[in-house]
Amino acid sequence: MQFFEDLVVGQRQELGSFTFTAELIKAFAAEFDPQPFHLDEEAGRGSLFGGLAASGWHVGAVGMKLLVADGQRQAAEARARGETPAVWGPSPGFRELRWIKPVLAGDTIRFATAIESLRTSETRPQWGIVQARHTGTNQRDELVFSFLASAFVPRRAPAS
Amino acid sequence: MQFFEDLVVGQRQELGSFTFTAELIKAFAAEFDPQPFHLDEEAGRGSLFGGLAASGWHVGAVGMKLLVADGQRQAAEARARGETPAVWGPSPGFRELRWIKPVLAGDTIRFATAIESLRTSETRPQWGIVQARHTGTNQRDELVFSFLASAFVPRRAPAS
Numbered sequence: 001m002q003f004f005e006d007l008v009v010g011q012r013q014e015l016g017s018f019t020f021t022a023e024l025i026k027a028f029a030a031e032f033d034p035q036p037f038h039l040d041e042e043a044g045r046g047s048l049f050g051g052l053a054a055s056g057w058h059v060g061a062v063g064m065k066l067l068v069a070d071g072q073r074q075a076a077e078a079r080a081r082g083e084t085p086a087v088w089g090p091s092p093g094f095r096e097l098r099w100i101k102p103v104l105a106g107d108t109i110r111f112a113t114a115i116e117s118l119r120t121s122e123t124r125p126q127w128g129i130v131q132a133r134h135t136g137t138n139q140r141d142e143l144v145f146s147f148l149a150s151a152f153v154p155r156r157a158p159a160s
Numbered sequence: 161m162q163f164f165e166d167l168v169v170g171q172r173q174e175l176g177s178f179t180f181t182a183e184l185i186k187a188f189a190a191e192f193d194p195q196p197f198h199l200d201e202e203a204g205r206g207s208l209f210g211g212l213a214a215s216g217w218h219v220g221a222v223g224m225k226l227l228v229a230d231g232q233r234q235a236a237e238a239r240a241r242g243e244t245p246a247v248w249g250p251s252p253g254f255r256e257l258r259w260i261k262p263v264l265a266g267d268t269i270r271f272a273t274a275i276e277s278l279r280t281s282e283t284r285p286q287w288g289i290v291q292a293r294h295t296g297t298n299q300r301d302e303l304v305f306s307f308l309a310s311a312f313v314p315r316r317a318p319a320s
Contacts, residue, residue, distance in 0.1 A: 032221040034228055037250070048249050048312065056251060057221040061192040064217050068194055089208050090197070091216060091259065097307075098253035152208065 002074065003086040003156040004128030007118055015066040015111040020054045022105040028058040041105070051104040059103050059145050063134055066111045089127060089152030097147035101138070109136040109144060116148065120155070127152045162234065163246040163316040164288030167278055175226040175271040180214045182265040188218040201265070211264040219263050219305050223294055226271045249287060249312030257307035261298070269296040269304060276308065280315070287312040 022041070029038035033055035036043035044052035075085035103109060117131040130153050136145035182201070189198035193215035196203035204212035235245035263269060277291040290313050296305035 032225045034225075034232075036247075053250070055221075055224070056253075057217065057224050061215075061217045061221065064215070065192045065194075072194075087196075090213075090262070093216075093256075093258035093260075095257070096253075096255060097257060099251065100253075102250070 002153075004118070004120075004130070004153045005156045006086075007115055007128075007130055007153065009115050009118060012112060012114040013070065015063070015070045015113060017108050017110040018062050018066060019108045020058070020062075020103050020105065022052055025052060025054045025058065025105055028061075029055050032057055044104075049102040049104065051102070053105075054103040054107075056099040056145075059099065059109070059136060060097070060147075062109070063111045063136060063145065067113065067134070086154045086156075089154065091149055091151045094147045094149040099145060101142055101144040103136075103138070103144055107144075108139045110138075111136050113149075121152070124152070126155055128155050129153070162313075164278070164280075164290070164313045165316045166246075167275055167288075167290055167313065169275050169278060172272060172274040173230065175223070175230045175273060177268050177270040178222050178226060179268045180218070180222075180263050180265065182212055185212060185214045185218065185265055188221075189215050193217055204264075209262040209264065211262070213265075214263040214267075216259040216305075219259065219269070219296060220257070220307075222269070223271045223296060223305065227273065227294070246314045246316075249314065251309055251311045254307045254309040259305060261302055261304040263296075263298070263304055267304075268299045270298075271296050273309075281312070284312070286315055288315050289313070 026039055037047035037049050037053055038055050041052045071088065078085035113132045113134050115130060115132050119129050121127045121129055129150055131148060131150050134147050134149055135143060138144050186199055197207035197209050197213055198215050201212045231248065238245040273292045273294045275290060275292050279289050281287045281289055289310055291308060291310050294307050294309055295303060298304050
């Protein structure tokens with residue numbers, strides 16, 4: 001994980017990809033979103049999705065999973081270089097979440113993040129606030145998922 | 161589930177409540193959001209959250225779970241009255257998702273939804289579009305979670 005001072009607007013990071021199998025789609029849906037088009041191929045085909053489709057919350061949670069894994073890889077690399085990695089803080093929320101196209105059983109989604117803005121926190125001088133656009137793109141290069149996230153990022157050298 | 165014509169701006173529906181135990185918080189986090197403050201009490205206490213905190217995606221997914229369960233209850237009641245329940249379509253996305261306060265281990269969150277706007281779809285005359293504010297409130301009556309969702313709702317009598 002990087003410190004606030006290391007981040008640059010426009011910086012893009014590929015987070016890796018994930019295949020939404022029918023089995024995983026149904027398991028998530030059974031626990032959190034048991035609508036027919038997330039649980040059953042036939043019901044999916046008869047819906048606006050046109051096939052067994054992942055819950056949008058599943059797509060979001062998998063994007064989070066890959067984001068955290070990427071941060072942990074970066075932290076391990078920093079430690080291997082003898083550096084102390086930054087520990088990011090929580091996210092106050094996000095805006096403009098869009099499920100643009102269905103994620104159907106068998107689709108492989110590549111997730112990425114790109115920094116849109118950086119600002120320091122007035123009330124918490126040890127933290128900066130980053131806004132980043134998170135996206136998911138399928139195997140046909142179609143954008144399927146997008147949101148604008150905010151997170152607290154520690155500053156290397158807090159203003160005194 | 162209700163048809164578009166049955167919905168009224170301002171209509172509020174309580175969706176039920178859910179207790180985020182330490183066990184459930186850690187299980188979700190281990191699969192989708194393995195950050196220390198979602199996995200370990202000590203790390204949570206040392207974070208901005210001040211305790212073991214549920215992943216924001218977990219809070220959202222549980223809200224979805226209660227929303228779907230409520231819809232299924234309504235559909236069962238409609239069938240019991242001899243009516244054909246409406247089958248809601250997918251959500252194109254949502255706006256302004258805010259994780260306002262942490263959801264800590266042991267917190268019980270009540271979820272609710274309130275309709276903010278209703279419009280018909282130009283391109284899909286058999287569907288209306290509802291915008292609803294989903295909220296989560298903890299046992300101290302503090303708002304912890306909020307977002308503005310859109311969903312396609314079937315019309316009882318499509319315009320010809």
